[in-house]
Amino acid sequence: HVELGLWADLFLVAPITANSIAKFANGLCDNLLTATYLSARCPVILAPAMDLDMFQHPSVQANLAKLNSFGNNILDPESGELASGLSGQGRMMEPENILKRLEKFFKDREDFKKKxxxxxxxxxxxxxxxxxxxxxxxxxxxxxxxxxxxxxxxxxxxxxxxxxxxxxxxxxxxxxxxxxxxxxxxxxxxxxxxxxxxxxxxxxxxxxxxxxxxxxxxxxxxxxxxxxxxxxxxxxxxxxxxxxxxxxxxxxxxxxxxxxxxxxxxxxxxxxxxxxxxxxxxxxxxxxxxxxxxxxxxxxxxxxxxxxxxxxxxxxxxxxxxxxxxxx
Missing domain, CATH: 3.40.50.10300 (CoaB-like)
Incomplete structure (x- = not known):
């Protein structure tokens, strides 16, 4: 897990659940994903996906804010039909939109280089x-x-x-x-x-x-x-x-x-x-x-x-x- 956390230029988790968000935010380490996250030295991008009520819950929002304060980049879920039958914000950002954000991320990384x-x-x-x-x-x-x-x-x-x-x-x-x-x-x-x-x-x-x-x-x-x-x-x-x-x-x-x-x-x-x-x-x-x-x-x-x-x-x-x- 240490090697996995060190070799990458970027660590993307898509989708990431409320459970993994909580573990990332509070340093819990009980599987390969969380162990790799805690060892990662590269930028981290997270794409949450969950039901509408779960995403809006104050505990989830507090954990996302905490991860954001660590410097992690959060891709806001998109709105639409959810697995529960409800409709609202909670769908993982569409892959093509994630790709656009990744392209922008790597392009933006260079604009203040050597400054x-x-x-x-x-x-x-x-x-x-x-x-x-x-x-x-x-x-x-x-x-x-x-x-x-x-x-x-x-x-x-x-x-x-x-x-x-x-x-x-x-x-x-x-x-x-x-x-x-x-x-x-x-x-x-x-x-x-x-x-x-x-x-x-x-x-x-x-x-x-x-x-x-x-x-x-x-x-x-x-x-x-x-x-x-x-x-x-x-x-x-x-x-x-x-x-x-x-x-x-x-x-x-x-x-x-x-x-x-x-x-x-x-x-x-x-x-x-x-x-x-x-x-x-x-x-x-x-x-x-x-x-x-x-x-x-x-x-x-x-x-x-x-x-x-x-x-x-x-x-x-x-x-x-x-x-x-x-x-x-």
Whole structure:
């Protein structure tokens, strides 16, 4: 099984059942298929097939999301008549459509070959005292989706990540864990000049406590005042030293005047593209597995997505990076 897992350029399971999906997602190894999967170092594509109710069950969807976070590519089942007599989503993707996806996969693997890509992702944590910090709700899911997409399309990927709880195959990347905005800036500045593409997907705290208490702050008065100071704007500072030919991609999460605020950052931070998320849109934002984005280019063009899995949004973003700047 080890040899089988090492020789292939791609590992395709079509069809894959709910049972095998659960085993893959949770590391269960009781047959040749699961043993080969756990040994595989190549990209993995899975084509689920099962009854409609089984596919929609939260446990199956959670396992698919988990496999997606590992970097596995999921081919969504097609809709039609099922063995149970029901009609709906659950049919394995038709073989000819699987073949088209495989052809696209191998073609896409080459389009970022020999490119070095830096991705900042996740939240930052700004310490108040030894046990408390100020942070935000970023999960890092969008950053991981981007890292997987770039890796699958041939890039050498460098990741600087704030604290996240997701399981990630860090050995597939040049990975650096950090906590504060100051640490993230320091690491990004060391790498920026060597990169072809820099993607600033991290949710960096705008402010940090002016002083970090050496001991745990005790509860005393009815109010507590904390003086905050502005953090370094990582994308802005590195945008000042962007080299000709480099691409800088930014992210913006807005709650009002979304488009205007996002487009203003294109010039201010010397971005080639900016990806806008809105907290007001259902299925988008922090923590969830889906997103809906609006991408604006420095050339004046724009494109919007529907609500989709973050892995699919990542592919859309990479497709637009190839065309950057949009509208020129």
């Amino acid at each position: 070095k890509v830096l991705i900042t992702m996740g939240p930052t944590q700004e310490a108040l005292d030894p046990v408390r910090f100020i942070s935000n709700h970023s999960s890092g899911k969008m950053g991981i989706a981007l890292a997987n997409a770039f890796r699958n399309r041939g890039a050498e990927v460098y990741v600087i990540s704030g604290p996240i709880s997701l399981k990630v195959d860090k050995e597939s990347f040049h990975w650096k864990d950090v906590k504060s905005a100051k640490e993230m800036y320091h690491e990004a500045k060391l790498l920026q000049a060597k990169m072809d593409i820099c993607v600033f997907a991290a949710a960096v705290a705008d402010y940090a406590p002016a002083e970090i208490a050496p001991e745990k702050i005790k509860k005393s008065d009815s109010e507590l005042t904390i003086k905050m100071v502005k953090n370094v704007d990582i994308a802005f500072e590195l945008g000042k030293i962007k080299k000709p030919g480099q691409l800088h991609i930014g992210f913006a999460l807005e709650t009002e005047n979304e488009a205007e605020n996002a487009k203003a950052k294109l010039d201010k931070k010397n971005f080639d593209l900016i990806v806008l998320n809105s907290m007001k849109e259902s299925g988008a934002g922090f923590q969830v597995d889906t997103n809906r984005v609006h991408i604006y280019g420095s050339g004046g063009g724009s494109i919007s997505s529907e609500v989709a899995e973050k892995s699919k949004i990542a592919e859309l973003i990479l497709d637009q990076i190839k065309l950057a700047p949009i509208g020129v």
